[in-house]
Amino acid sequence: PTRRSSDLKSRPNPAEARVWYAYRALTRCREARYTTMGKTIKNLVRNPDAGLWRDVLKSIKAKPKLAFYFGKPVDHVALNIPLYPTIVKMPMDLSTVEQKLASNEYAELDDFAADVRLVFANALLFNKNELHQVNIAARKLSTFFELKYVELKDRKSTRLNSSHSQ
Secondary structure, three states, rough: OOOOOOOOOOOOHHHHHHHHHHHHHHHHHHHOOOOOOOEEOOOOOOOHHHHHHHHHHHHHHHHHHHHHOOOOOOOOOOOEEEEEOHHHHOOOOOOHHHHHHHHOOOOOOHHHHHHHHHHHHHHHHOOOOOOOOHHHHHHHHHHHHHHHHHHHHHHEEEHHHHHOOO
């Protein structure tokens, strides 16, 4: 979605802004994939850092009191929240991220990060009350993930710098 200058006059809701940026990053990453005969193909070579991404995902899921809410897709019928699909346009959960990681659908760290961020951005968008347990869990796990993301970025840049200096 593009923003018009008239949209910029009023400051966007932070939760909506996070979803918008996550969506923008996700579509940019997905556009970079290869297509052949009209079909998108996955990367044939696994990113050497994919194991590290899996470890980050495991460390998020290792916090069961917080990650409980994000482990599976939201069943809006069972939870009796019929407005969920109208508010959350691009649902994402940690099990879907895990499946995509296992099937080699992430070419780069930013692809993986966009999906993980989308999980928490969706939760914050739908659960706007800052005292709601899902909102609290999403903020805590999002902060935890961003710290891990910086570590992954630093590790990658260190590895790249050492390979260029040799």
